[in-house]
Amino acid sequence: MKKLYALAALVSLFGLADALYLTIEHVTGQSVRCTIVSGCSEVLSSRYAVFAGVPLAMIGAAAYFSVFSLATLAAFGYRIARALLVPLVATMFLVTIWLIYLQAFVIEQFCQYCLLSAAITFVLSVILVLIYGLHRSQKSV
């Protein structure tokens, strides 16, 4: 189980790097410029890229850092971190579904960096489901 938490921490680092890159692009205004990478400028300059005045990428970076911190603590046996990790990743999963919907049906453009972030969140969700399954099987034994 500890290895799975460590894996979650490692995976969240990729998410943190991706979200940080998008945050920097947003803060410096580079994301608004069109590039050869299809769809990113349309997605990142849309009104959905900002929530309550804060770039969504920055919120994503904070979320990935929180996952990293909690998964690291969980790997070292902190129970409270294990309990907090589940609702955090579940929220990220739901937000990711919503963001994919926005890209597919509202903005009608996909940004590869946003899709990478979505893939990372899905991987994190799978890891947590595996942990939950292991936890249940250990309990039943």
Added chain:
Amino acid sequence: MKRTLPFIIIIVVLALALGSAWYLTRAIPGSPTLGSQSPANSATSPASTAQRPPAMQGVPGAEPPHVLGPAAAPAKLEEFGDFECPPCGLFHPILKQMKEEFGDQLQVTFREYPLVPAHQHALAAASAAEAAGLQGRFWEMHDLIYEHQNDWKKEFDVRPIFEGYAKQIGLDIQRYQQDVSSDAVSQRIFMDGKRGHSMGVKGTPTVFLNGREVPFESLAPEKLRVVLQNELRNPEK
């Protein structure tokens, strides 16, 4: 030690993340950093003129270029644009406004930089504008394509739409239809792209003022106005 190790790891990762973010925002030329002056303010400061990067020459683009304004204008602005790019569409009225405000002091050159394959109709739009240019109506077509960007960008076939614009501006349609897929038009787009590459253009709109790139965040009207005023006050060649 085992109790504190996870916290040490977390703090190290946080420090690395914040440090790399700080470094990368500093590394992008002209990008605002936390607590720094706004680009508009920095453009007016005497120190900024002393630190200005050297003017870019680049390889020649399509000849003759599409130019608005006199060759003797002290401020020469060169835009690399993609007709399908939304920020280019937003920049179009800003540049028009600046041209009206600065008149003969500002010369504007447009260079084709269609982002293929990111924008499926960008090349067709560039070809339509260049074909109009062969009949001396580049700017009329340029304006129509930008102003109606939202009308055509999601269409499947844009050729009839651009032909409609060609009729609207009074082009010889038969000649336009021949020109739009001609080598002359393709060559012009290729040459502009080549020039853009040589000047380090990576996205659109990219704007150079007297050969120096204007930071993207300075393209808002109130900031671009200050940049132009500053250039006219300090016409460093």
